[in-house]
Amino acid sequence: MKKTILLQICLINCFFSCGSKDNDNLSDTSYALEIVDSVQVDFLGNLQLYAVHSTKDLFLFHEFQQNQFILTDKNGEVLSTFNQPGDAPSSYGNTACSATFVGDSIVVMGRQKLVIYNLDFDYIKSHQKPYAGQGMTYSGFDHLHKVNIGDETNLVAFTGGAQHPVATNQEDYYNHFNTFDLISLDSGGYVPITPLHPKSRYKQGKAFNFIRPMFQVNEDKIHFVFATDTLFHTHDLSKAENGLTVEGIPFDDFILNPGYPFGGSEDYDTPKPRKGEVESYFKVDEKDLILYRSGLSLDVIIANKTATQEDAKKINARLNPLKFLVREAEGVYSEVGLCPTNFTPTHVDGKNRLWARQHVELLDQEPEFYTIYQVALVPQ
Numbered sequence: 001m002k003k004t005i006l007l008q009i010c011l012i013n014c015f016f017s018c019g020s021k022d023n024d025n026l027s028d029t030s031y032a033l034e035i036v037d038s039v040q041v042d043f044l045g046n047l048q049l050y051a052v053h054s055t056k057d058l059f060l061f062h063e064f065q066q067n068q069f070i071l072t073d074k075n076g077e078v079l080s081t082f083n084q085p086g087d088a089p090s091s092y093g094n095t096a097c098s099a100t101f102v103g104d105s106i107v108v109m110g111r112q113k114l115v116i117y118n119l120d121f122d123y124i125k126s127h128q129k130p131y132a133g134q135g136m137t138y139s140g141f142d143h144l145h146k147v148n149i150g151d152e153t154n155l156v157a158f159t160g161g162a163q164h165p166v167a168t169n170q171e172d173y174y175n176h177f178n179t180f181d182l183i184s185l186d187s188g189g190y191v192p193i194t195p196l197h198p199k200s201r202y203k204q205g206k207a208f209n210f211i212r213p214m215f216q217v218n219e220d221k222i223h224f225v226f227a228t229d230t231l232f233h234t235h236d237l238s239k240a241e242n243g244l245t246v247e248g249i250p251f252d253d254f255i256l257n258p259g260y261p262f263g264g265s266e267d268y269d270t271p272k273p274r275k276g277e278v279e280s281y282f283k284v285d286e287k288d289l290i291l292y293r294s295g296l297s298l299d300v301i302i303a304n305k306t307a308t309q310e311d312a313k314k315i316n317a318r319l320n321p322l323k324f325l326v327r328e329a330e331g332v333y334s335e336v337g338l339c340p341t342n343f344t345p346t347h348v349d350g351k352n353r354l355w356a357r358q359h360v361e362l363l364d365q366e367p368e369f370y371t372i373y374q375v376a377l378v379p380q
Helices: 171-175 298-303 309-319
Strands: 031-041 047-053 058-063 068-072 078-082 098-102 105-109 113-118 123-128 144-149 152-157 180-184 190-193 213-218 221-226 231-236 244-248 277-284 287-293 323-329 343-348 354-358 370-379
Touching: 031 058, 031 068, 031 323, 031 354, 047 098, 047 343, 047 354, 058 098, 068 105, 098 144, 098 152, 144 213, 213 277, 221 277, 277 343, 287 343, 343 370
Parallel strands: none
Antiparallel strands: 031 370, 047 058, 058 068, 068 078, 098 105, 105 113, 113 123, 144 152, 152 180, 180 190, 213 221, 221 231, 231 244, 277 287, 287 323, 343 354, 354 370
C-alpha cells in the first residue's frame, strides 16, 4: 500500500440554534477522520468499491459502464475479472446491486437473483429471488452482509423494498413491512425479517417513498439507520420476540420529510425544504459512525432559486455539508464533526478498517490511478 499524508478534518464546536440535539446524550469527545493509507489500481474506468476481503486483503471493484467486476490485491494488482453479458447463464444480470465475500466465494446480488462465484469468477451456483421486486433498484450500496445463524451461513440483504406486494401509499404496506431479507446460501430461501418499530416515523399514519436502511451485521445483531429517520436500530436475531430496539439520534439539525396521506402521492411540484438524509453508517471499533446532511430550509432554497447550477452546488456544499456523529455507547454520542471534502467513507471491513472514495472531481487533472483511502476515526 502507498502511504499518504495524514489529513485531519475540523470539527463543529457549535450547533444550529434550531437543532434538535439532546445535551444529555452528548459526550465532550470529538473525532477526526485521518487518511492513513491507500490502495491504487492501474485501471482505466470509473471504478466503485463493492466489498473488501479483510482476511486476504482483496478488494472487489465494479465498473458501471461495462458492468464489469475486477478483483485486486492490496497492491492494486488485478487478479481476476468478470465481464460476461447480463443475459449469460452465469451472470447476475444487467445490474450489480451489491456484493460481498463469504470465505473464498464472491456473492453478487442482482435485481432478480443471487450468484455465487469463486475468486476467479468461476460460476458455482445461483438462487432466484422468489418474489417480484418493487421500489427502487439500488446499485453499488453495501446492502449485503454475512451472518451465521447456528451452523448455517446466511446473508442479510436489503433488496430495494419490502416483500409485501401492496403499494407504498397503502397503510397495509407499513403494517407488513420487512426491512431485510434473510437469505440462506444453502437453500436460497428468502425470509422477510425486521418489521418497523412502533416508534418509527414510518408507522405514524403517513406514506413515504424510498425507505432505505444503512446497516452492519455484528455476530447475530443487525445495527441500522434509515436514510430519512432519526432513530438508531438494533435487531438481535437471537431473540424470537422483542429483538428490535431503538434510540433517538441527537442530530444537531435534521429536516424531516412529513410524508403524504395514504392513498395519495408525493407532491413534487410545491416548493418544500430539502430533507435531511443519513448518507452512510459504519460500525468501527465498537463505535457507530453516522454520516448525514441536515437539509436546507425553504427560506434558503427560495433565496437562492435563481443561482446557476454551479453556484447552487457551492451553496449546498457550504450550507448543507456532510457531517458525522459517533455513537460511543448506548445512548452516548460525540460532538458533531464535519466530513472532509476530498473523500467520503464507503465501506468498513472485518478488521475495522474504514475505506473511502477519493473525490477525483476536485483534482486539477485526471489521476493516473484509481485510489481508495484507508481512513481512521481518531478521538481528539
